Amino acid sequence: MQEIIDSKAYFSMELLDWYDRSKRDLPWRRYRDPYYIWVSEIMLQQTRVDTVIPYFQRFIERFPSITDLAEAPEEDVLKLWEGLGYYSRARNLQAAARQVVERHGGVVPNDKEAVSALKGVGPYTTGAILSIAYNQPQPAVDGNVMRVLSRYFLIEEDIMKAKTRSIMEELAAELIPHGRASDFNQALMELGALVCTPKSPCCLTCPVMEYCAARLEGVVDELPVKSKAKPPRPEFRFVALVEGSGRNEGRVLIRRRADTGLLARMWELPHALADTSPSEGAGMLDAPAMEQLAVELAKDGISVTPEGAYMDAEHTFSHIHWNLRVFRFGERVGRIAGVAETNGAYSSRGDNSIGTSKNGDASEYLWINQEDMASFAFPKVFLTILNRYFESK
């Protein structure tokens, strides 16, 4: 007798059964606290579970409630996010926490309009919060889900296209078993993370292998179809490691980035886009490079003397590849520093800060020692350079 199987019902039931048996014990799964779910989902965007776990734990320890997060200084939030990347996630999360306190009495809302109105919460995270925290039958389609569905249902649309995501959302919504939205959506993502992986998927241990269309057709490795992203454009930058003298002895100069754009409001070593790509074998004394940096710093009222090349470093963003050449400089103390002071110096953190307001670009400079590193959030590459410098002193 030929048995008629509904491949969708089979998929949902087998997947749920598998999840009940083999779900991971993750910190945000120990309670069904909507705040925990929300924070974890923001951290998990573009970021692996193993990377997120320690960040999540520190974050929740420091900000146990939405109110704690809303009331914290933004620098504290950025510092806890340091190294996790995509820092607008952190800034938006805090802005959204303030929205929740003001508009929803500090409780994560449970209706679609209110959730998706939160800063940093798009279609995926809206579905994740509503389904995982509140067990509402909303789809939560991330990359894992698109990979699983594209294979099981042999969907050959390019998953980079917006249209494909809406197709996937419609399908994912149909698959949710009655009353099991929370577990089912997590199961879908768990399968993508543990079994139906991008490369070398473990089809032989997959709970739904029997009716997986891609496996039956032998095209698992061709799916999902995904158009390639543009490679990052290269940029050569010169970086200044300025060692203080006089009252800044033992400190180095750092600068805070602008309020918007790349690495917004993070701290860094001063640097500039290279006028000329660094001459081949320029060696320790690349005069044009050091001259360019000295001129840029002088514009901000900081006078320096070049000492030589220190190290090279690289950093890749999704759209830019930085080739950094770091030069050491000494701070030149004297009348020039006095000029900076009359140009609007101020002191927000003790007596070692310099602000410049000449051209309204809000550059803020500061002299820090190794212990001060704990108070400022740096992008990874500057953390690496600074740590190396202070460790080798």
Added chain:
DNA sequence: AACACGGGGAA
């Protein structure tokens, strides 16, 4: 629709 936005892990 196209681009901006970090960093880590696996091959």
Added chain:
DNA sequence: TTCCCAGTGTT
């Protein structure tokens, strides 16, 4: 080393 991963906001 090189490749891969992929949500949200802005324009």
